[in-house]
Amino acid sequence: MSRGVGAVEILRDIFPEPVTAAFALLTQLGDVWLYVVILTLLYWYGNRERAMRIVGVAIGAIALTLALKYAFALPRPPADPPALPGSVPAVLEPLYEETVSADGYGFPSGHAVGSAAVWGALALWTDIGTRRQRFLAAAALVAVISVSRLVLGVHYLVDVVAGVAVGGAYLAAVAVAVSRATDGPTVALGAAAAVAALGIAVSGANQELLAAFGAAVGALVAWRLADVPAEPWPRTTVGLGYALGCVIALELLVLAWLLVPLPDSAVVVLSSLSLGSVVAAPAGVRRVKERNARTAQQ
Template sequence: MRAIGVTEWLGETLSSAAVPFALVTQLGDLWFLTVVVGLLYWLGRSTPRIGAGVDRERTATVVALLFGTVALLTTLKPLFGLARPPDAGVAPQAALVPAALEGVYAWLATGDGFGFPSGHALGTTVVFGGLAWAVRAGPLRRRVALAAGLVALVSLSRLALGVHYLVDVLAGAGLGLAYLLVVVGVLGTPRRAFGLATAVAVVGLPIVGPHPELVATVGLCVGGTAAWLVAGDRLLALSDTRRSGVLATLLGLAVAGPALAVTGLLASSVPLALAGGLVGGVVIVAAPLSGHGLTKKSA
């Protein structure tokens, strides 16, 4: 019912561009979105070139948007339970890649799990749209156009690689836009945005069951919300310096990164998934405070 021929047509028409599209599609992967949002939030006003337009309250809201994206995907994908296109697990044009890189290319260019809605389309819409709102560098119209262009490019890559149907991509972008507008236009604060992300994740538990990915997401959202409730006012009062931003970034990457990575590797363990998510959520949100504290101690 979702197969209306667009994926097949694009796969054939753009087959020669499969390798570049495999790289482009990483712009919508959760690992990339998390790194981009984390760096902006941790560095704050010390962010190179665009620091003057970075505000921690707004970037904290984007962190909450990212958490909400994960909550939506880990709830909606198993809820709908709709499969990907038949060849989603086969890397297109693999013969164009050196044999030594075939494994990496297969990881970049294929998809597994449920296909509806598209996580890349939803995630890029929410995160890039949120960043266009949050980072006040350049005219708003230009920021929105850049975000829309990135969403369109990543969405096209998903179709060209054959890992989604057109309906999946349109639904992902539409749901992402709706969620973004609710958070930015109605809720408007990090506290409320974190609360919504947590509510989505928790409500998903009785609907789709406590599968490890959703449990980890509950931990992530609860940890992030708790950290903001406890330390939000202090985080907003911080004066960013290059040193404190670098220390916050190193802490976030060194602690939250491995915690979330281990959570993914040990996805069959519900308690470990919850613990890893909690640690990741707390550290991501509280890292600027720790970076500032370490800066004062070393002064």
């Protein structure tokens, strides 16, 4: 009761069962898979320097969440997830159960940390609408995602409140450091690698933290060495299909990692190469085009 203050029970009394179950969809707004899709497309088709800042913040927020979870080692609530509404086909029940369930430690809420950091960074470093509109939208998304974790019964109220505070504080710290640097992505990715390394030192060789460390290092090396062109890719149908194909390949790679046990060193190398290849892709495409142009002139 001390961490939850009855929030799960109160919310479930307020919302009817079908609405409660609908939060299983809303909570996806704070899932890592969605951040992968958004940030990959933003990096390839938008302002790459700003996108890489956000990528660094996202990796750092994930690493910080994992480090804190293992440091506090506090359990999740014992509440059962909301039942699948009768109007939903039974064939979707396994997918629903996977969405509304969660394992591991509960404090702080990773969805709350991630949403405050990532959606906040998107509001800070993108140009859609006005600054006020972006931050209002980010605040609304963070609120919905946070409430979804309570309604689904996978976090206590304190987990969510602390998560939003941690995510916001981490974003603020990185934003200040980036504002004083000449290479913002290097600062953001370096901070992410440092947080992941600290988490590994505190919690041991946890593979999720090793993956975060590898991703940060791989992205940082690719950003510094690949000579990535600043110009975004054309927003064509073919280009979008290529980008989505690469994102799906990344998601399948993560799924394979979850299903097939890998040694710690392989996790670091695989995550480093995966994100590094995404970051270096624009440079590789430019080299291919330049080579083809030279061949055509011969």
